[in-house]
Amino acid sequence: MIIELLFLIAKGIWMTAVVTALSLVFGIVGGGALCMMKTSQSRVLPAIATSCILIFRSVPPVLLLLFIFFGVKIGAFRFDPLSAAVVGLGLITAANMAETYRGALLSIHAGQWDAANALGISRVYRFTDIIGPQLLRVSMPGMATYAIVLLKESSLASTIGVQEIAFHASLVSKQTYLALETYLIAGLFYILMSIAIAWIARAAEVKMSRRVAR
């Protein structure tokens, strides 16, 4: 029976991974944009970025998901469950990643900018070739921690009907009346997946820092 439950709930693993990965990518890119806005020289952009960050960190994720799924109608356009979940979780991730990047920017030595300028490197290449890679390496641990938070938050997508682990768990518990076993197994899957993320992140970190001269 337990084996059967395992297989039934395991159907959701793929979707959980998809929601987590897509939201993380959305958040990593969006967080970069927010961070650029926040550190820009303009007068308006930093204020917009700061208020976006504050709003997305203040609203409970589940409320944001419900809002995007039920509340956002642009003409005939409605979000389907998966994209609503990815956009909602992605926005929250972006707000948190922006803070991570800002912390990481502070840790990059000012000499790196000076050196790039002295070599006459353009602003774009200065970012893509010099600052960006260092920023990525410094923010890796923050990203990994957040990926694990995100994995657990992806369970909220079940409330708007994305068929991931929590969704299947709730379905199975109603069909079999084995709620305790079902949710324990679901919890176990999440723990195993977060161990897997931690492991991948560790490997990536080792690989990235191997190329750094000290």
Added chain:
Amino acid sequence: MTETLLLWIEWFPDLVGGLVISLQVTALGLIFGMPGGLALSIGARSRSKSVRWLTIAVTEIARGTPVLILLQLVYYGLPSIHLTFSSFVSACIALAICTAGYTSEIFRSGLEGVHHGQREAASSLGLTGYDKYRYVILPQAMRISTPPLLGFSILMLQASSLAFTIALPEITSQAYNIGSNTFRYTSALLLAGILFIAICGPATIGIGVLERKLDLHSRKTS
């Protein structure tokens, strides 16, 4: 626009009633969870290997499981071992378990932040284990831990909105119900969001200020 405002005025009492339940659940979860977290963080530094492993396992399980799963485990799962709780109590239990797991890490970093010399000094003054923690280590550790604990409390307030999946009439489920009764999801959920921003926004800013203040203070004295 005026129509929405009028609706908001009509819905406001319901949502504030829900908000009060959210705050109650959060407060009870924190009150019962934090001592658990402190116990786990002290247990993780224990000399006995079995105590250490046990506390690490409990912490990892409490931290590794999504709050949503914890909530449903307590509310739907525990009745099969003859422990039936109301949705309010279930929400408090689930949030308390989660709080214990997360705050144990916060307390642990606080305890580790206390200089080793403080422990040695307390021992050399002949303080017993309890007095050492109560009068020397914990007061210093708490100063390091306070800002992250407050930040975590905000996260818990947000997490309490998950209790809408177990039919607790807190703010998110109130907003959702208004939405499904009137088909005005957008404005109902928006009002709930605004209430959250009104609480969590200033709180986040305040914690940032407090953090800088406490940090400055510790730099001055050291």
